[in-house]
Amino acid sequence: MSEIELIGVPFDGYGRPGNQASAASVLRAAGLMGAFDAHHLEDTGDLELPAPESDRGGDTSLINEAALLAMMDALNQRAARAVTGGRFPVVYGGDCSTLLGTITGLRDARGAAGLVFVDGHEDTMPLDVSEDGEAANAEIGLLLGLTGRLLSGPLGRRLPALAPEALAMLGQRDEGWRRQFNVGSLRDRGVWLRGVDEVASDPGSVAREAVDRVRASVEHWWLHVDLDVLDPVEFAAQGLPGVEDEPGGLNWKQLTELLAAAVGAGGCAGASFAIYDPEQDADGGEARRIVRLISDVAAAVDRHPGAPRT
Numbered sequence: 437m438s439e440i441e442l443i444g445v446p447f448d449g450y451g452r453p454g455n456q457a458s459a460a461s462v463l464r465a466a467g468l469m470g471a472f473d474a475h476h477l478e479d480t481g482d483l484e485l486p487a488p489e490s491d492r493g494g495d496t497s498l499i500n501e502a503a504l505l506a507m508m509d510a511l512n513q514r515a516a517r518a519v520t521g522g523r524f525p526v527v528y529g530g531d532c533s534t535l536l537g538t539i540t541g542l543r544d545a546r547g548a549a550g551l552v553f554v555d556g557h558e559d560t561m562p563l564d565v566s567e568d569g570e571a572a573n574a575e576i577g578l579l580l581g582l583t584g585r586l587l588s589g590p591l592g593r594r595l596p597a598l599a600p601e602a603l604a605m606l607g608q609r610d611e612g613w614r615r616q617f618n619v620g621s622l623r624d625r626g627v628w629l630r631g632v633d634e635v636a637s638d639p640g641s642v643a644r645e646a647v648d649r650v651r652a653s654v655e656h657w658w659l660h661v662d663l664d665v666l667d668p669v670e671f672a673a674q675g676l677p678g679v680e681d682e683p684g685g686l687n688w689k690q691l692t693e694l695l696a697a698a699v700g701a702g703g704c705a706g707a708s709f710a711i712y713d714p715e716q717d718a719d720g721g722e723a724r725r726i727v728r729l730i731s732d733v734a735a736a737v738d739r740h741p742g743a744p745r746t
Contacts, residue, residue: 440472519656553605554665557609564583580600607694628646628649696736699733
């Protein structure tokens with residue numbers, strides 16, 4: 437049975453002191469530790485990050501730059517250390533920019549990293565056209581080296597960190613949003629991608645196909661789950677308060693089947709769960725539902741992370 441290392445991320449991509457920055461503590465209060473009853477568990481607590489700032493930074497043009505860079509550095513080190521030590525890191529809270537730390541950490545630990553990316557969006561917004569400067573709209577483009585080529589400093593030094601053939605995208609439904617900014621799809625660049633309707637039709641089979649695709653080029657891969665892959669009717673605590681979420685998406689049953697099948701296919705070195713806003717979850721019901729999802733996925737972590745398939 438794998439040893440799980442829990443890493444909480446008190447980060448908000450818009451520099452707010454609450455919202456997604458509160459997700460880690462709320463999920464712990466909702467019983468997150470109990471999701472891993474069948475595993476050896478090490479809880480390293482929340483990352484210590486600088487005070488949030490809502491301005492865009494001068495080095496990256498991204499919001500909350502100091503906390504973003506500190507988060508990236510800490511996750512890079514913790515993910516690399518956990519994987520090298522034979523543990524399975526589970527990162528919770530924050531947003532998709534956690535991947536800037538976890539994927540570079542896995543790459544540093546194993547020489548190469550793969551990614552199974554479950555998200556309602558492709559997250560390839562070029563930095564020079566980003567309206568709001570939120571890193572979570574751009575991290576896949578940064579990891580692939582499609583954008584951010586002129587970045588300097590610690591972020592620029594760690595990128596790119598992901599090859600297109602080591603990436604599988606699942607659940608996207610953001611065609612209309614990308615069209616507003618004239619941003620094409622990664623599918624057109626040869627990245628393996630199955631949109632929300634394709635995933636919903638057979639989540640288990642699509643998940644296993646995604647893992648096979650990634651493992652054809654790398655042995656170790658990371659599972660990232662942006663909870664906005666869910667239909668907002670199923671999960672309302674996503675996105676920005678007062679801003680209508682994109683319709684459609686998976687239901688909880690489909691997402692659970694997808695993730696359990698992916699982890700059960702072998703080679704998963706760690707996982708992250710992001711985009712939960714407790715301030716849109718007055719009674720805590722969404723937090724408890726996330727914990728149940730993580731518990732179901734944890735049950736599929738039945739071998740040493742990164743172990744070869746049998």
